[in-house]
Amino acid sequence: xxxxxxxxxxxxxxxGVSETTSGQLQVQxxxxxxxxxxxYDNVAQTLSSYAEPSIVFRREVLSAQGVRCIVLxxxxxxxxxxxxxxxxxxxxxxxxxxxxxxxxxxxxxxxVRRRGKPESSEVARLEDLRELLELAVEKGVRRHAQxxxxxxxxxxxxxxxxxxxxxxxxxxxxxx
Amino acid sequence: xxxxxxxxxxxGYWQTTIRPRTMKADRITNKLAVPGxxxxxxxxxxxxxxxxxxxxxxIVEQGFVGQAIAWSYFHECWLVTPSGQFFHVAGxxxxxxxxxxxxxxxxxxxxxxxxxxxxxxxxMTEIMLFGARYGEAFAKGEGVSVELEVGNINGRYLIFxxxxxxxxxxxQCHSETPFRKTVSIxxxxxxxxxxxxARSVSAELFELFGCQLPDQVLEDWQGKFGKW
Numbered sequence: 001x002x003x004x005x006x007x008x009x010x011x012x013x014x015x016g017v018s019e020t021t022s023g024q025l026q027v028q029x030x031x032x033x034x035x036x037x038x039x040y041d042n043v044a045q046t047l048s049s050y051a052e053p054s055i056v057f058r059r060e061v062l063s064a065q066g067v068r069c070i071v072l073x074x075x076x077x078x079x080x081x082x083x084x085x086x087x088x089x090x091x092x093x094x095x096x097x098x099x100x101x102x103x104x105x106x107x108x109x110x111x112v113r114r115r116g117k118p119e120s121s122e123v124a125r126l127e128d129l130r131e132l133l134e135l136a137v138e139k140g141v142r143r144h145a146q147x148x149x150x151x152x153x154x155x156x157x158x159x160x161x162x163x164x165x166x167x168x169x170x171x172x173x174x175x176x
Numbered sequence: 177x178x179x180x181x182x183x184x185x186x187x188g189y190w191q192t193t194i195r196p197r198t199m200k201a202d203r204i205t206n207k208l209a210v211p212g213x214x215x216x217x218x219x220x221x222x223x224x225x226x227x228x229x230x231x232x233x234x235i236v237e238q239g240f241v242g243q244a245i246a247w248s249y250f251h252e253c254w255l256v257t258p259s260g261q262f263f264h265v266a267g268x269x270x271x272x273x274x275x276x277x278x279x280x281x282x283x284x285x286x287x288x289x290x291x292x293x294x295x296x297x298x299x300m301t302e303i304m305l306f307g308a309r310y311g312e313a314f315a316k317g318e319g320v321s322v323e324l325e326v327g328n329i330n331g332r333y334l335i336f337x338x339x340x341x342x343x344x345x346x347x348q349c350h351s352e353t354p355f356r357k358t359v360s361i362x363x364x365x366x367x368x369x370x371x372x373x374a375r376s377v378s379a380e381l382f383e384l385f386g387c388q389l390p391d392q393v394l395e396d397w398q399g400k401f402g403k404w
Contacts, residue, residue, distance in 0.1 A: 176191065
């Protein structure tokens, strides 16, 4: 989900679907207990403990072929690319007590969805980084335009004054 | 009024200043009509309206018309200046004796100061909705800026003040300066945008406590206002 949030238009995770050895997708559904453990608040809290800034997503439950699946629709990041803020080691590795378990998630890593291959990985190729940077710059320019508009309003803008703000501040002198 | 404002700001407080985008020094021509006008646009989400207007004569001075309220744990002052600038300051109710309703797993040190997530969301929603109405009523066609200041937050604990939600981590503020934020509200903004603004400002405040809550969680929480 971290990698999907770093992708233009985000991505979708479907829970309750498996892949056969021949590459076909099979709808298996989820048990009630599993479905409850993937409720919105649980997913949001877990994500926020790994992702910085927070990931925006929607959760829906779809019924198909008599079984239920959960669909998590991840949105692209809104202001800054999502970074992984802490390490995660697979519980299996922890159980086996390996001397140097390899983390599944690395702190401060930047994950992306690779082009041409449906997998998430740390940024390793120029093309992946370039795409992500383009998206971040677009959003930065938009934010800058909004902030400039707000700054102009606070100071009364170039066409007003000794600033409107100063006039208003004088009215409240000694009160706040 | 100055003394009441200073007394409120000696503890935790919410301060709001709403300013029409155009400065008109004598925008308010009838100060005595202001309380009645505010009463038609104030926001009532939880029993105590924002701003709360008392049925008594306001304080009228050369520089403003306003009221000071001190009842139970509600300590607040509001005033409107001749230019139509609105100023409001309210004490955080838990600092004035209001009972703390935290989720079951919350453990706080003795005498800890708190800030409720739900209380904050309510407050910011009230402020933003009122800001939109104030602009419509007093600055039609101009828009307003809303300056927020949340003070005396250093050392305060952020709590999940909803018994149906559980926070697993401790969140404490270590900011010695007040939280300050200025936003713009235009008449063109839909109500959903105004509510989103309330959530985004709340989220920024929560980050000072090291707490990051996704917008959907805040939206779900906010969506329950008025539906209890």
